[in-house]
Amino acid sequence: MRAVLALAPGLHRAGGKDTxxxxxxxxxxxxxxxALTLSVVGGLLGFVGREAQPxxxxxxxxxxxxxxxAWTAVVLLGVPLLSLGGAAxxxxxxxxxxxxxxxxxxxxxxxEVVGLTLVETSGQGLVGAALGVLLYGLMLPLWALVPFQxxxxxxxxxxxxxxxxxxxxxxxxxxxxxSGAVSLRRVVLSPxxxxxxERPKKLSVVRLLVAVVGxxxxxxxxxxxxxxxxxxxxxxxxxxxxxxxxLNVVGPxxxxxxxxxxxRRASTPARLLAARRLxxxxxxxxxxxxxxxxxGFVAGALAIVPSLAASSTDDPDQQLLLTDLSTGALLTLxxxxxxxxxxxGVAQAASVLDRRREYALQHLxxxxxxxxxxxxxxxxxxxxxxxxxxxxxxxxxxxxxxxxLTGVSSPGGMVMLAVCLTGGLLLVVGAVESTRPLLRSVLRxxxxxxx
Amino acid sequence: xxxxxxxxxxxxxTALAGVDVDLDGGRSLAVMGPSGSGKSTLLHCLAGILVPxxxxxxxxxxxxxxxxxxxxxxxxxxxxxxxFQFGQLLSELPAIENIALPSMLLGANRKQAxxxxxxxxxxxxxxxxxxxxxxxxSGGQAQRVAVARALITGPAVxxxxxxxxxxxxxxxxxxxxxxxxxxxxxxxxxxxxxxxATVAGWCDESIAMRDGTVVDRGxxx
Numbered sequence: 270m271r272a273v274l275a276l277a278p279g280l281h282r283a284g285g286k287d288t289x290x291x292x293x294x295x296x297x298x299x300x301x302x303x304a305l306t307l308s309v310v311g312g313l314l315g316f317v318g319r320e321a322q323p324x325x326x327x328x329x330x331x332x333x334x335x336x337x338x339a340w341t342a343v344v345l346l347g348v349p350l351l352s353l354g355g356a357a358x359x360x361x362x363x364x365x366x367x368x369x370x371x372x373x374x375x376x377x378x379x380x381e382v383v384g385l386t387l388v389e390t391s392g393q394g395l396v397g398a399a400l401g402v403l404l405y406g407l408m409l410p411l412w413a414l415v416p417f418q419x420x421x422x423x424x425x426x427x428x429x430x431x432x433x434x435x436x437x438x439x440x441x442x443x444x445x446x447x448s449g450a451v452s453l454r455r456v457v458l459s460p461x462x463x464x465x466x467e468r469p470k471k472l473s474v475v476r477l478l479v480a481v482v483g484x485x486x487x488x489x490x491x492x493x494x495x496x497x498x499x500x501x502x503x504x505x506x507x508x509x510x511x512x513x514x515x516l517n518v519v520g521p522x523x524x525x526x527x528x529x530x531x532x533r534r535a536s537t538p539a540r541l542l543a544a545r546r547l548x549x550x551x552x553x554x555x556x557x558x559x560x561x562x563x564x565g566f567v568a569g570a571l572a573i574v575p576s577l578a579a580s581s582t583d584d585p586d587q588q589l590l591l592t593d594l595s596t597g598a599l600l601t602l603x604x605x606x607x608x609x610x611x612x613x614g615v616a617q618a619a620s621v622l623d624r625r626r627e628y629a630l631q632h633l634x635x636x637x638x639x640x641x642x643x644x645x646x647x648x649x650x651x652x653x654x655x656x657x658x659x660x661x662x663x664x665x666x667x668x669x670x671x672x673x674l675t676g677v678s679s680p681g682g683m684v685m686l687a688v689c690l691t692g693g694l695l696l697v698v699g700a701v702e703s704t705r706p707l708l709r710s711v712l713r714x715x716x717x718x719x720x
Numbered sequence: 721x722x723x724x725x726x727x728x729x730x731x732x733x734t735a736l737a738g739v740d741v742d743l744d745g746g747r748s749l750a751v752m753g754p755s756g757s758g759k760s761t762l763l764h765c766l767a768g769i770l771v772p773x774x775x776x777x778x779x780x781x782x783x784x785x786x787x788x789x790x791x792x793x794x795x796x797x798x799x800x801x802x803x804f805q806f807g808q809l810l811s812e813l814p815a816i817e818n819i820a821l822p823s824m825l826l827g828a829n830r831k832q833a834x835x836x837x838x839x840x841x842x843x844x845x846x847x848x849x850x851x852x853x854x855x856x857x858s859g860g861q862a863q864r865v866a867v868a869r870a871l872i873t874g875p876a877v878x879x880x881x882x883x884x885x886x887x888x889x890x891x892x893x894x895x896x897x898x899x900x901x902x903x904x905x906x907x908x909x910x911x912x913x914x915x916x917a918t919v920a921g922w923c924d925e926s927i928a929m930r931d932g933t934v935v936d937r938g939x940x941x
Binding site: 520535536537538541542546548549613627630631632633634635636640 | 767769789790793794795796798800801802804808810811812813817821822824825829830
């Protein structure tokens with residue numbers, strides 16, 4: 270085992286420029302995940318601190334609601350944050366898969382393969398987490414500019430403390446290692462499974478059932494507990510997390526369905542290739558667009574806020590609460606969309622690097638770069654539209670027993686939804702298009718290296 | 721296709737130093753030589769992938785070097801076919817769609833292209849494997865799919881870079897038989913880059929390269 274693990278740095282260096290770039294992307298994604306997670310937790314702790322030691326009468330009276338809302342934001346952002354962390358861990362896994370599958374063929378044991386992966390991925394996670402802590406430190410003064418409860422937070426209020434920082438430095442590499450190890454199961458099970466790609470397994474319809482049960486549970490919980498007021502929020506937040514995870518389960522299954530429809534109708538090479546790619550690995554497509562799907566879900570839930578804020582009230586406390594609700598909703602959405610765009614960009618960059626030999630050979634054979642761009646765009650756009658609209662609709666439906674349909678029936682809510690979703694779509698498309706130079710650099714290299 | 725005085729340098733390394741090639745439709749040429757002899761660079765220059773520093777490549781009276789990057793891409797799509805050692809098949813597409821794709825790229829609709837691909841599969845002994853993914857084919861079957869893919873557009877020249885490099889000897893011989901026979905029957909010229917004399921033995925002519933120059937020429941049949 271020790272001899273094989275000692276190979277890790279050498280194997281990493283042997284990967285050359287591509288591996289370094291993939292590693293850099295992975296580290297950057299871990300850093301963004303860590304920085305935003307710490308920021309969100311910092312916000313939560315800030316509100317908890319004000320609840321414990323209120324400075325004003327308003328804080329004394331209303332802080333408990335702020336804490337509940339902050340917990341809601343943590344849950345809403347939790348899944349996109351975990352998704353990005355997972356995407357970072359899986360980044361370039363196909364490259365590593367191929368290398369490790371070769372090692373398996375040479376007789377390296379499954380335990381040693383997992384060991385190598387743990388060393389490589391947790392190392393990236395640790396560096397990313399450390400950079401993330403730094404980034405969080407740099408962002409603190411910015412977060413401190415946002416006014417809540419009539420006054421801005423101080424940097425001290427938003428600082429999570431060294432214990433949480435230490436937990437992040439341990440948890441991120443651990444989660445990275447677990448995610449990386451899980452994604453390598455196929456290599457461990459069969460050395461040929463990855464070295465020779467075979468027909469992917471169909472996603473089970475059980476996924477749909479799980480999602481229906483998850484969403485249904487949330488709706489039942491929210492209806493049943495509606496009468497109990499604020500005390501029911503804790504259950505609601507749990508139910509929300511469950512429903513959110515359910516959407517993550519059903520997403521790839523729905524994308525597989527979309528791919529089959531697109532494949533039947535595909536008449537041009539670009540449509541055919543995009544549909545086949547989507548059908549080949551709907552989970553990978555979900556990793557690109559899922560972030561925005563989850564952001565769309567958040568937007569659907571928060572569409573209620575403008576109509577609440579617009580409702581006239583003479584009570585200055587009520588007015589302040591509603592203003593803060595709008596600010597918080599907007600912040601949550603912006604973070605969700607940034608996460609979605611980073612996830613999409615990282616996944617696309619990884620895909621270009623993983624397919625570099627295939628792209629280069631296609632180009633040598635006369636396939637124009639524009640076609641490859643069109644395939645990549647189509648591969649993302651169809652699923653993106655479906656997922657965004659689908660998730661928003663699911664979220665409006667789920668919250669209907671609790672909030673009614675005010676969010677989508679009021680002009681304010683509709684405008685907020687439209688602006689957010691369009692902005693989010695443009696961000697993700699921009700992130701995908703930003704990998705064009707990377708594709709061009711792959712195509713410029715006429716000497717196709719045998720991997 | 722003719723090439724005259726091809727020269728190419730990468731930094732201080734001379735990859736080609738004045739190479740001439742003549743090849744008629746229906747004939748095949750083996751380009752042999754050890755690693756670093758310039759045979760792959762020659763293939764890339766002949767195929768319009770690299771532009772030589774000096775010399776000309778002419779296909780059916782048209783100077784390839786005078787064309788822009790886009791026109792050379794179009795030339796490769798319309799008039800050239802490629803068979804590589806491995807990896808040119810798209811892993812997501814079933815065999816029949818891999819073969820149909822170049823035809824669709826030239827404007828054929830999916831139905832026409834798929835029907836034509838089906839004919840090629842039948843004639844290359846691949847009937848019944850239409851829906852198999854590249855990962856579900858043996859090495860020899862995958863290379864026969866690659867041969868069909870290279871020939872479906874009726875190219876003037878087929879370039880094969882170590883086409884049997886990843887195969888055992890018997891499978892390699894079978895692939896070379898299919899490659900040479902089908903290109904000859906299609907009236908296309910064939911350029912095979914190889915370091916294996918047995919593979920070269922399937923071709924009509926051969927050139928041996930060393931340090932960027934042709935050191936030997938032979939007519940094998």
